[in-house]
Amino acid sequence: MNVESEVRRRIQERGKITFAAFMEVALYWSQGGYYTGREPVGAVGDYYTSPAVHPAFGALMAVQLYQMWQVMDRPAIFTALELGAGNGLLCRDITDYAAQLPDGFAKSLHYVCLDRRSVTRVEQRGSSIGRVLSDVVPFRGLEGCVLSNEYLDAFPVHQVVMTNDGLKEVYVGLEGDNLVELTDKLSNPALESRLKDLGITLVEGQTAEINLRLAPWANGVAGALERGFVLTIDYGRTARDLYHAEQRARGTLVTYHQHVQTDSPLTRIGSQDITAQVDFTSVEAVGRRAGLGTLGLVTQRKFLSQLGLGYLQQHVIKQSPTPRQAQANMAGISDLVRPGGLGDFKVMIQAKNVGTPALWGLEQSPGPIGLVEGLPVPVLTDDHLSLTDARYPGAETEFEAFWQVTESEGSDESGIPPVA
Ligand SMILES: C[S@@+](CC[C@H](N)C(=O)[O-])C[C@H]1O[C@@H](n2cnc3c(N)ncnc32)[C@H](O)[C@@H]1O
Known part of the structure; x- marks a missing residue:
């Protein structure tokens, strides 16, 4: 059985699953999740670190x-x-x-x-x-x-979306034979509490990922x-920046396959990375x-x-x-x-x-x-x-000598006061 069949099996057995549960299977299912396969990092992999x-x-x-x-x-x-x-x-x-x-x-x-x-x-x-x-x-x-x-x-992250009926969660379910994303009420009140604690209110239509x-x-x-x-x-970013309504209205979830970045987690399940x-x-x-x-x-x-x-x-x-x-x-x-x-x-x-x-x-x-x-x-x-x-195979290329770091840079990047 491949990972996609395992996702389908779980949905058929229990009904729709949270995006976080889907991501757990897609990346880490022991019998074929993305991270149980070939080495993902490097030129022949999907991304580099x-x-x-x-x-x-x-x-x-x-x-x-x-x-x-x-x-x-x-x-x-x-x-x-x-x-x-x-x-x-x-x-x-x-x-x-x-x-x-x-x-x-x-x-x-x-x-x-x-x-x-x-x-x-x-x-x-x-x-x-x-x-x-x-x-x-x-x-x-x-x-x-x-x-x-x-x-x-x-x-694995949960995905939430603000609707005209309040904050909802994104699930993965089946419509006929197709895997689809569905929205429904929150699976866990901690999702709403997280945003509240951060002082973040999403605008209608905005999607965001939350790592519980x-x-x-x-x-x-x-x-x-x-x-x-x-x-x-x-x-990553500080919360204010990460959940910015205009700059990241659709959240930050992306997928990587052979160094190409997309945002289609329901395709190539098990052979692409999913990250936020x-x-x-x-x-x-x-x-x-x-x-x-x-x-x-x-x-x-x-x-x-x-x-x-x-x-x-x-x-x-x-x-x-x-x-x-x-x-x-x-x-x-x-x-x-x-x-x-x-x-x-x-x-x-x-x-x-x-x-x-x-x-x-x-x-x-x-x-x-x-x-x-x-x-x-x-x-x-x-x-x-x-x-x-x-x-640049075979090419002679010139590179910038060094990216200079300016004094102002980073001095107020975090908005997080240092405390110990
Ligand atoms: C994006 S890769 C980064 C690998 C490496 N640190 C690098 O910089 O190339 C993420 C790694 O974290 C591991 N990982 C994810 N969740 C984990 C967990 N809960 N416990 C241990 N390892 C985990 C994955 O198996 C994977 O090897």
Whole structure:
């Protein structure tokens, strides 16, 4: 039986299902959901993520983890728990770069990759890298950092729509033989409460996605951490921006198949990704309720730049054996901070029992430059995507030297006051 038949079977058995229930089956049904099939990330997949674009991403994450370890007074075991670790490339890039960082950081760093599908490509390097197959966080008493990249956007979301008869929910049902979207009363009062808590009133005709799994995520993460940080990277917005009546009247739900973005979740069920932007105001709120204080929310462009991306970009050419490789490395690093693309992703850092330290990724400081200077700059490997080959095969292309980050940028991005 394929995923679409499973969706139909469930509807025939129980009647229409919420969009969130449909998304759970389409993405994660164990016998053929999207994430149980082939690798989705990369040139032959359906989309790419920052770790695939350039190892500078993982290197600078390692720099941020190193500083977290320092501000926590260098615990003997510093756990980096990566949620939704996917193909394990970020783990590899972080641990590779961490091995060069000073003060014995690599010895304290215990990296754990967690995913609800099996994590590929993670090579066992001694006993310091663990793999956990789970869709919850089965830990207690950790000291360190729980990190994720493009993890919260992969959670199933409910869809709601404002009608002239009030707020309704979108369901997936059958009309004859056809799978269709239907609207009916809310399946859960928490949907209306979420919008009310956010102070959001949708206008008639407006559709929006609501992720009710954020609170269980925050409770799981805060429960696992005795002391440390939560570092979340994803595409998303603050609630005011996300639920803007004119700019996002139809919500933000999209589908990806072979690098083409559409918004037709009822087609290619099981062979396309379905995702929605993250509401970072709610991430902050559920975190606060679970005991996590927010230290800041900045763009990926600002985060990576403040951790030393400019230095890596200036020096990567020297370490690229051929002009073509130099160009590919330059393109990859630039893509990580590209406006309108990965550069606009958000980075939120929350904390528990560590006070309110000024973190390098959130605020400009000389610390990270002193660290990355003198270390070899990481270069693309066969496991990364070559943007020059993927997008412009055979072409000689010029790339912007570097997307400059202006001072004003990011200073008032969140509208979320830092509290810890
Ligand atoms: C969009 S992919 C991102 C993969 C990787 N972090 C990257 O940046 O390439 C989302 C990943 O999160 C995993 N995932 C989604 N929900 C999860 C859950 N509740 N528990 C564990 N993993 C989950 C999926 O299996 C998938 O590997």
